Amino acid sequence: MEDNSTTPMEMRLSEVPGMPSPEMELTYVTAIPMNGSTFTQSQEVRIGLNVPTDCFVDLKRAYLKFKLKNTGAGTCQLDPLIGGVSVIDNWRVIGGTGALLEEVIHYNAMYAAMNANKSVDTVSSIHSQTEGASTNPAVGLKINANPTDADIANTGLKALSTTNEFVVTHRPQSAFFNADRYMPLGFTQGLTYVSITLCQNETFGLISAEDAANASSFSVSEVELHLPILKPGPEFANMFRSAMSSGVPIQIHSVGIQNTQQSIPLDSSGEQTLTFSTRKRSVKSLMNVLRKNADITDKNRNSVSGFVNGGITEYNFSVGGMRIPAQRIKVNYSATTGTDKGELLSNQQLALGHYSSDLRGICSQTRTVGAKTGGVSTYLQDAENANTAIQSKCQFSLDLESYNAAFAGKNLAGQGLPLVFHCNSLATGAQDIGALLCDLYVIHDVVYVLDGMTGVITANS
Numbered sequence: 444m445e446d447n448s449t450t451p452m453e454m455r456l457s458e459v460p461g462m463p464s465p466e467m468e469l470t471y472v473t474a475i476p477m478n479g480s481t482f483t484q485s486q487e488v489r490i491g492l493n494v495p496t497d498c499f500v501d502l503k504r505a506y507l508k509f510k511l512k513n514t515g516a517g518t519c520q521l522d523p524l525i526g527g528v529s530v531i532d533n534w535r536v537i538g539g540t541g542a543l544l545e546e547v548i549h550y551n552a553m554y555a556a557m558n559a560n561k562s563v564d565t566v567s568s569i570h571s572q573t574e575g576a577s578t579n580p581a582v583g584l585k586i587n588a589n590p591t592d593a594d595i596a597n598t599g600l601k602a603l604s605t606t607n608e609f610v611v612t613h614r615p616q617s618a619f620f621n622a623d624r625y626m627p628l629g630f631t632q633g634l635t636y637v638s639i640t641l642c643q644n645e646t647f648g649l650i651s652a653e654d655a656a657n658a659s660s661f662s663v664s665e666v667e668l669h670l671p672i673l674k675p676g677p678e679f680a681n682m683f684r685s686a687m688s689s690g691v692p693i694q695i696h697s698v699g700i701q702n703t704q705q706s707i708p709l710d711s712s713g714e715q716t717l718t719f720s721t722r723k724r725s726v727k728s729l730m731n732v733l734r735k736n737a738d739i740t741d742k743n744r745n746s747v748s749g750f751v752n753g754g755i756t757e758y759n760f761s762v763g764g765m766r767i768p769a770q771r772i773k774v775n776y777s778a779t780t781g782t783d784k785g786e787l788l789s790n791q792q793l794a795l796g797h798y799s800s801d802l803r804g805i806c807s808q809t810r811t812v813g814a815k816t817g818g819v820s821t822y823l824q825d826a827e828n829a830n831t832a833i834q835s836k837c838q839f840s841l842d843l844e845s846y847n848a849a850f851a852g853k854n855l856a857g858q859g860l861p862l863v864f865h866c867n868s869l870a871t872g873a874q875d876i877g878a879l880l881c882d883l884y885v886i887h888d889v890v891y892v893l894d895g896m897t898g899v900i901t902a903n904s
Contacts, residue, residue: 465678465679466676466679467499468673469671470671473667473670474492474668475490475666477490480664480665481663482662482663483514483641483644484641484647484660484661485642485643486640486641487638488641489637489639490636490637490639490666492634492637492670493634494629495672497630497675497680497684498672499626499627499628499629499672499675500625500626501673502619502620502626505615505668506668507666508612508667508669509527509663510608510609510611510665511530511608511647511661511663512608513603513660514660515605515660516657518603518604518650518651518654519602519648519650519661520600521600521602521648522551522555522576522648522649522747523582523745523748524558524748525554525574525748526570526609527601527609527611528551528574528611529551529747530551530647531550531613531640532641533546533547534550534638534640535547535639535640536638537635538633538635538900539634539900540632543902544900544901544902545889545902547700547702549702551642551747552732552734552747552748553882555747556750556838556884559805559807559836560795560797560803560806561803561804561805562805563581563808564804565804565806566806567580571601573611573612574611575609575611576601577598577600578599581836582597582599583809584649585745585832585833587744587876589743590652595651603648618697622696622697622891623696630683630687631900632898635900645740646747647659655742687898689895692894692895693892693893693895694890694891695893696889697889697891699886699902700884700885701723701887702882702883702884703719703720703721703885704719704880704883705717705719706736706878706880707878708878709877709878711868712869714865715864715865717866719862719864721862721885722855722856723885723887724854724887724888725851725853726852726855727843727851727886727888728843728844729760729794729862729883729885730838730883730886731840731864731882732838732881733750733753733880733881734746734750734880734882735749735878736877736878736879736880737877737878739880748834749834750835750836750837751827751832751835752837754868755866756774756867758774758864758865759771759865761861761863762843762853763855766865767841768841774786774787774837784820787837787839790842791838794840796847805822807821807822821834827876852887862883864881889902889904890902
């Protein structure tokens with residue numbers, strides 16, 4: 444039983460018992476980019492985590508803040524689910540000695556998938572205020588036909604006129620920033636930094652067909668990463684360094700996300716087999732999102748959260764040579780024969796660990812769409828063709844964890860253990876709307892290990 448003489452859970456950086464409860468002084472540090480002040484498309488924003496010596500960082504309470512400016516010739520609407528966070532294409536965390544601690548490619552699409560699995564109230568209130576998400580995010584925005592001003596009118600999108608700015612405040616959806624314990628960055632060697640690669644101009648927002656002649660461009664400035672710093676007294680700091688120098692490894696657990704990609708070619712239908720590459724030792728779950736490939740770099744399309752179901756009627760995965768589940772998950776979206784969206788959603792909730800929670804939602808149930816009031820779902824869309832397609836909110840997911848513990852999922856670290864997505868798609872999929880990009884997000888355990896002798900932090904996953 445814990446009392447005031449034991450170390451709190453957040454400070455148990457090793458399994459060595461008996462360390463006294465330290466007095467911690469809370470301060471805040473604002474980290475700014477090391478490589479410039481204003482950034483544009485495809486550029487890197489490098490932010491050093493300047494943590495004072497002998498200090499810890501409460502990264503769960505850190506947040507990123509930047510000013511997003513529309514430098515294009517006309518009005519641009521931000522993404523309905525994540526707003527200005529759409530400019531973050533790739534997210535990396537680099538250790539002080541150059542070791543890659545985390546990398547999430549297409550971070551913006553991953554974050555949009557996560558927000559699609561939140562309630563409409565959460566996205567339309569908190570994320571609308573902090574990130575510029577839509578005030579009516581459940582509406583199915585057109586993605587393949589050029590959307591007109593009339594299509595956009597009732598979607599509640601955040602509009603930025605030319606030269607206008609919006610201040611984005613974002614809590615990173617990052618393994619490094621959501622670890623189970625405080626990060627002892629004040630005890631590590633070198634300077635750990637966050638590397639953000641910005642998206643292309645055509646990806647960051649949506650321009651309607653009426654403004655199609657206008658160029659799309661943006662800039663990012665006044666980037667700040669706010670870090671809560673915890674400074675212990677000198678006695679605890681010396682004791683912690685003594686524990687490090689004795690060779691005790693400092694281990695911090697988190698859950699990371701790796702992106703790997705494949706495509707469904709144009710004019711393909713029927714059975715599809717997509718092989719992905721991953722070598723993670725503890726794969727907890729899989730989340731596959733589909734987007735039309737050509738839309739990602741099209742200024743007149745919803746590039747980031749423009750998810751489609753691709754005409755898929757059923758799917759499963761081969762994990763280490765074994766089909767999981769043996770009976771495929773049904774994805775029937777026909778308006779005449781009924782839908783299996785409940786089964787699809789149940790597997791999504793299982794994959795994200797939301798299945799037993801009554802506090803989670805899905806951002807797909809609209810209240811008002813034109814003359815219709817209530818009861819309209821945009822989770823699965825059956826109008827996927829070149830002229831009328833509108834976005835879905837679904838992902839094709841699978842849970843692989845039998846119990847909730849570190850390194851408890853499927854081990855795919857060995858050679859000859861591929862990860863394969865098997866699906867059956869109708870002609871209304873890639874054959875009708877175009878080639879599809881499949882972003883598979885592998886959710887896995889990761890343990891950050893601080894070597895006490897060298898002060899080097901590495902990621903073990």
